[in-house]
Amino acid sequence: MPAATLPPARTPGQYAVALVCLGNICRSPMADVVLSDRVAAAGLADRVTVESCGTGDWHVGRRMDHRAAATLTSAGYNATRHRAQQLDDSWAERFDVLLAMDASNLAGTRSAASADGGAGERALLFRTFDPVDPGGEVPDPYYGGDSGFEEVLAMVERTTEVIVAALEQVLGSSGDRRGDRS
Numbered sequence: 001m002p003a004a005t006l007p008p009a010r011t012p013g014q015y016a017v018a019l020v021c022l023g024n025i026c027r028s029p030m031a032d033v034v035l036s037d038r039v040a041a042a043g044l045a046d047r048v049t050v051e052s053c054g055t056g057d058w059h060v061g062r063r064m065d066h067r068a069a070a071t072l073t074s075a076g077y078n079a080t081r082h083r084a085q086q087l088d089d090s091w092a093e094r095f096d097v098l099l100a101m102d103a104s105n106l107a108g109t110r111s112a113a114s115a116d117g118g119a120g121e122r123a124l125l126f127r128t129f130d131p132v133d134p135g136g137e138v139p140d141p142y143y144g145g146d147s148g149f150e151e152v153l154a155m156v157e158r159t160t161e162v163i164v165a166a167l168e169q170v171l172g173s174s175g176d177r178r179g180d181r182s
C-alpha cells in the first residue's frame with residue numbers, strides 16, 4: 001500500500017496541522033505535544049505550526065486532563081502549555097490538514113469545513129498515518145483507566161513518525177526549500 005500523503009500546502013514552504021478530538025483535554029492535546037516535539041526535533045519548527053481543538057465547548061481555556069498530562073510527563077514531554085480550544089469554521093480556513101481522532105470528530109470537522117464553504121477534503125482521520133493499523137480511530141480514554149492513556153500515547157507516537165515524514169515530503173515538494181531560494 002502506498003504511504004499516505006498530506007494535502008498540498010496552501011502557502012509554499014509552510015504547513016499548518018490541526019488535531020481535533022471531542023473535549024480537547026485528552027487525545028488531541030497529547031497528539032499536539034508529541035507532534036510539536038517531533039517537528040522541532042526534525043528542524044521544521046519554523047515551517048510547521050501545530051494546534052489542537054475539540055468539537056465540544058465544555059473545557060475551553062482549561063489545562064489538559066491530569067491523566068493525559070501525567071502520561072506525557074512520565075514519557076518525558078512538557079504537558080504544561082496546553083489550554084483547550086473549540087473548533088469553529090475558521091479552523092478549516094487556517095489549516096492545511098485537520099486530523100480527527102475518531103469518526104465522530106471527523107464528521108464534526110467536515111461539517112465545520114463545509115459551513116466555511118470548503119469541501120472538507122483537508123479533514124482526515126489522524127490514524128490514516130498509523131504504520132501498524134492504518135485508518136482506525138484513537139479511542140476516547142476519558143471514561144476509562146490509566147491504561148487507555150498509555151494506549152493513546154503509543155498510537156500517537158508511532159503515527160506521528162509517519163506524519164513528520166509526510167510533512168518533510170509535502171514541504172520538499174512545495175518548491176520553497178531552505179537554501180533553494182535564489
Ligand code: 4NP
Binds near residue numbers: 021027054058141142
Ligand atoms: P478528548 O476526551 O476528546 O480526547 O479530549 C474527552 C474529554 C472530555 C469529554 C469527553 C471526551 N467530556 O465529555 O467532557
